[in-house]
Amino acid sequence: MTQEADQQVVEQTLAWVRxxxxxxxxxxxxxxxxxxxxxxxxxxxxxxxxxxxxxLAAELAWLDEHPDTETTLIVFPTLFKSFDHYLDYVDMADNLLVELGYEGVYQLATFHPDYCFDDADPDDAANYSNRSPHAMLHVLREASVEKAIAFYGDTAAIPERNIAYLSALGSVAAEAQRQACFNALPHK
Structure with a gap:
């Protein structure tokens, strides 16, 4: 694939974040x-x-060398079409963090176009908090997460708020917004 195609995936991902x-x-x-x-x-x-x-291992090493980069989104536009296959990878990725001695240093957050929480209906709008344009792993610095939680306070309210908000928004509207990210233009 070309650099241009990769840049398009980056723009789609950042459009989704924004x-x-x-x-x-x-x-x-x-x-x-x-x-x-x-x-x-x-x-x-x-x-x-x-x-x-x-x-993933290379990215963890890269983050070690670049402390000014707060977080990485590793995007897999071609590999994980199946959500179940992706979840298998997430288990292996979590194990890799432990094997490489990164437990407590980095943590992973998970996003996939077909993300579905345990015991949730696949059509439940709440799934859109983790439905992204492409399968990806979000690598976060544990120390930064702890600092953000200390500043923010009760983070348990975040998922509850997201469920209520996304349920009110609805799956159709949430999916339309996710799809809009595929038309992202370079952000200036």
């Missing part, structure tokens, strides 16, 4: 990182699970 995640206040911490330009987006086009794990 328009949906920040625009609907799904994550109250995302706006600051977006404004500070401390979000890295890495596109992994491999179709091999092992390569996806190697790319």
């Amino acid at each position: 328009q949906f995640i920040v625009g609907h206040d799904i994550c109250p911490f995302a706006k600051r990182e977006l404004e500070n330009d401390t979000i890295r987006v890495e596109v992994v086009r491999s179709k091999k699970l092992q390569v996806a794990l190697e790319e």
Whole structure:
């Protein structure tokens, strides 16, 4: 794939972060990182699970060397068409964090176009808090998460607020907004 195609995936991902995640206040911490330009987006086009794990390990090492980058979105536009296959990868990725000694240093948040919470109906609008344009892993610095939680206070209210908000918005509107990210133009 070309650099141009990868850049398009980056723009789609950042449009989703700007328009949906920040625009609907799904994550109250995302706006600051977006404004500070401390979000890295890495596109992994491999179709091999092992390569996806190697790319995660490489990204963790990269983050170690670049403390000014707050967080990374590793985007897989070609690998995880199946949500179940993606969840298998997430389990392996969590295990890799432990194996590499990164437990307590980094944590992973998960996003997929077909994301469905345990025991949720696939059509439940609440799933859209984690439905992204492409399958991705969000690598967060644990220390930053702890600092944000200390500043924010009761983060347990965030998922409850998102469920109520997205349920009121509805699946049709949420899906239309997710789809709009595919038409993203470069952000200036």
